[in-house]
Amino acid sequence: MIALDIPGVGALRLEHLVLDFNGTLARDGVLLEGVAPRLRELAGRLALHVVTADTFGRARAALGGLPLTLEILPTGGEADAKAAWIDKLGRDGCAAMGNGANDALMLERAAISIAVVGPEGAASGAVRSAKIVVGDPCVGLDLLLEPRRLVATLRR
Numbered sequence: 001m002i003a004l005d006i007p008g009v010g011a012l013r014l015e016h017l018v019l020d021f022n023g024t025l026a027r028d029g030v031l032l033e034g035v036a037p038r039l040r041e042l043a044g045r046l047a048l049h050v051v052t053a054d055t056f057g058r059a060r061a062a063l064g065g066l067p068l069t070l071e072i073l074p075t076g077g078e079a080d081a082k083a084a085w086i087d088k089l090g091r092d093g094c095a096a097m098g099n100g101a102n103d104a105l106m107l108e109r110a111a112i113s114i115a116v117v118g119p120e121g122a123a124s125g126a127v128r129s130a131k132i133v134v135g136d137p138c139v140g141l142d143l144l145l146e147p148r149r150l151v152a153t154l155r156r
Helices: 035-042 059-063 078-089 101-109 124-129 137-145 148-154
Strands: 002-006 010-014 016-019 047-052 069-072 094-098 112-116 132-134
Touching: 002 148, 016 078, 035 137, 047 059, 047 078, 059 069, 078 094, 078 101, 094 101, 094 137, 101 112, 101 124, 112 124, 112 137, 132 137, 132 148, 137 148
Parallel strands: 016 047, 016 094, 047 069, 094 112, 112 132
Antiparallel strands: 002 010
């Protein structure tokens, strides 16, 4: 669990991190350098959930052996399915990270949300829905590994 008290926002107790795969953690279905060790470290603090349409069909192999739950979504309705994960886990206890148009609802609903404008770009809806925007997934994961950075970014 990650406990935060953000001035002007309030107290948060994060228990889950819901992540998109392609465009967020991976490029063309290949996990980006530095992501795996950060996920391993975060798994000691948060339950990790990767929820993906798996465009390239490589998520299971790329994420194999990492301490997380992988949900590969069927085609159609991905945005609603990702948002439903946040609702199921409890919005107030969730952080989320994504880059695609189908991540916007998930990012909007999570207590802490991070849009990644990485090597595959980012949909404008994802950027508008996120509370934080980063240029690299490792930077986003590092924010959760050092939560005082979140406080510095989000305080009002």
